[in-house]
Amino acid sequence: MSHPKILVTGGAGFIGSHVCVTLIEAGLRPVVLDTLVNSDPRSLQRVANITGVEPPLVRGDVRDAVALDRAFAEHGFDAVMHLAGLKAVGQSVSDSIGYYDVNVAGSLALIRAMERAGVRTLIFSSSATVYGDNQHSPIRESATYAAVNPYGRTKEMVERMAADLTRADQRWGIACLRFFNPIGAHESGLLGEHPHGPPDNLLPYVAQVAVGGRGHVVVHGDDYETPDGTGVRDYVHVMDVAEGHLAALRYAATHRGLLTVNLGTGRGASVLEVIAAFERAAGREIPVHIGPRRPGDAAAYWADVQHARDRLGWRARRNLDQMCADCWRWQLANPRGFDDPSPELTAKRLAAA
Numbered sequence: 001m002s003h004p005k006i007l008v009t010g011g012a013g014f015i016g017s018h019v020c021v022t023l024i025e026a027g028l029r030p031v032v033l034d035t036l037v038n039s040d041p042r043s044l045q046r047v048a049n050i051t052g053v054e055p056p057l058v059r060g061d062v063r064d065a066v067a068l069d070r071a072f073a074e075h076g077f078d079a080v081m082h083l084a085g086l087k088a089v090g091q092s093v094s095d096s097i098g099y100y101d102v103n104v105a106g107s108l109a110l111i112r113a114m115e116r117a118g119v120r121t122l123i124f125s126s127s128a129t130v131y132g133d134n135q136h137s138p139i140r141e142s143a144t145y146a147a148v149n150p151y152g153r154t155k156e157m158v159e160r161m162a163a164d165l166t167r168a169d170q171r172w173g174i175a176c177l178r179f180f181n182p183i184g185a186h187e188s189g190l191l192g193e194h195p196h197g198p199p200d201n202l203l204p205y206v207a208q209v210a211v212g213g214r215g216h217v218v219v220h221g222d223d224y225e226t227p228d229g230t231g232v233r234d235y236v237h238v239m240d241v242a243e244g245h246l247a248a249l250r251y252a253a254t255h256r257g258l259l260t261v262n263l264g265t266g267r268g269a270s271v272l273e274v275i276a277a278f279e280r281a282a283g284r285e286i287p288v289h290i291g292p293r294r295p296g297d298a299a300a301y302w303a304d305v306q307h308a309r310d311r312l313g314w315r316a317r318r319n320l321d322q323m324c325a326d327c328w329r330w331q332l333a334n335p336r337g338f339d340d341p342s343p344e345l346t347a348k349r350l351a352a353a
């Protein structure tokens with residue numbers, strides 16, 4: 001790519017902002033398109049604090065053809081990383097049409113805008129939810145689609161769209177990245193995850209309990225057929241996921257057709273193991289209450305990662321202890337997320353910890 005300018009949809013979000021850091025550090029120039037519905041523009045200021053470069057922000061929706069055409073004309077992108085979308089599983093059940101509208105119709109509008117602009121390199125952030133809950137672990141990319149909720153089905157539909165597109169038009173290079181459970185934060189403590197409202201995922205909830213923002217963690221079931229009775233998942237550091245996006249971009253820029261790969265560690269960790277690792281990182285006990293199982297939760301779930309190693313030369317480099325340590329560093333320094341006023345305050349809190 002002679003002019004490495006990359007459109008990152010959803011680039012102000014948790015994963016997207018970390019992707020921006022990785023792109024900038026690799027000498028590429030991300031431009032962010034984001035509605036800011038579930039993200040915060042101050043994340044891009046933190047990207048600048050880390051890298052010295054603040055990605056330009058285009059506030060817009062991937063469903064807006066006019067906004068997309070304007071962005072492509074103004075910036076002259078070489079490739080697109082598509083991370084924008086709605087992602088709460090429970091909400092996708094209650095608002096399934098909204099999820100299909102944003103995630104599927106939005107992806108279609110983006111692909112059409114790319115075609116009009118002559119840009120045919122796309123990295124799509126998919127999800128392991130396309131596999132469903134009843135797959136045998138480790139899960140290979142050849143496993144059948146079996147999503148059990150509308151969110152997972154929207155990811156499946158976009159993947160199918162990408163497959164059909166690359167079969168019909170061999171000028172396209174597309175990589176679909178099925179990542180498992182991204183957690184952690186940038187090691188600087190300047191950039192991390194701060195959900196709007198109660199966290200849907202385990203680690204941000206544990207972090208908020210550890211910092212005193214919530215009373216206890218509810219463990220949903222301790223009677224699974226796993227070593228300690230709690231559910232096992234493949235947790236992967238968000239910076240490893242970001243580096244996987246960069247590796248996929250390099251691949252798709254030089255290979256036509258479709259590549260689908262898992263991004264995970266290839267190892268499972270139980271809920272109680274994650275909490276214990278966070279206790280080690282924080283140096284304090286995390287109160288836990290055992291609750292009933294949630295419908296549809298699988299006992300154990302982790303990735304087969306050989307394909308990513310073979311095709312992308314990528315592997316997850318950070319272990320669970322580092323994931324928790326980085327998450328704690330972010331949470332401790334930024335208990336109110338981006339409402340904490342400055343990186344200078346963050347540095348003072350870290351020094352005092």
